[in-house]
Amino acid sequence: xxxLSKSVRAVALAMTFPFLFDSCATITxxxxxxxxxxxxxxxxxxxxxxxxxxxxxxxxxxxxxVKRHHxxxxxxxxxxxxxxxxxxxxxxxxxxWVFGNIFIGGLIGVGVDCATGCVMKPLQNDFRVYPxxxxxxxxDSTNVQKIESLRQRNEELQNRIDSLREQRANTDK
Numbered sequence: 001x002x003x004l005s006k007s008v009r010a011v012a013l014a015m016t017f018p019f020l021f022d023s024c025a026t027i028t029x030x031x032x033x034x035x036x037x038x039x040x041x042x043x044x045x046x047x048x049x050x051x052x053x054x055x056x057x058x059x060x061x062x063x064x065x066v067k068r069h070h071x072x073x074x075x076x077x078x079x080x081x082x083x084x085x086x087x088x089x090x091x092x093x094x095x096x097w098v099f100g101n102i103f104i105g106g107l108i109g110v111g112v113d114c115a116t117g118c119v120m121k122p123l124q125n126d127f128r129v130y131p132x133x134x135x136x137x138x139x140d141s142t143n144v145q146k147i148e149s150l151r152q153r154n155e156e157l158q159n160r161i162d163s164l165r166e167q168r169a170n171t172d173k
């Protein structure tokens with residue numbers, strides 16, 4: 001019985017051995033979705049949409065993730081109240097670690113890399129994006145100051161209303 005148990009363990013180890021020591025691209029890439037860093041001179045909050053997630057109210061520089069599969073031609077969309085941005089279009093290149101599978105892991109390793117999407121990687125991980133002023137928004141400093149002044153006045157009036165309601169509630173008691 002002990003010999004059978006050892007034989008089963010040996011067969012199990014032999015079957016898992018190729019999976020442990022091949023798929024070089026998956027191991028070196030971590031099998032996780034690639035991170036893309038976006039930078040821009042824009043200081044206001046933006047919304048960024050990838051095929052992986054939507055990032056609301058983020059500021060540059062920002063790192064976002066994209067799904068690993070079918071990297072070539074993927075779009076990253078950026079939007080803000082004041083600016084228009086061109087989409088960031090990703091290009092892919094062959095992950096050099098795939099060649100490690102050809103020499104070490106063989107077809108099993110290449111198959112694992114294909115299944116995990118690690119055969120390809122982004123050609124570029126850092127992007128600088130430049131905004132264009134939206135045509136329907138005039139964002140000069142005078143308008144921004146007026147908006148801020150109106151917000152402050154609105155807050156003052158709201159505080160006054162709350163105070164009057166509180167006084168009325170106290171007199172009604």
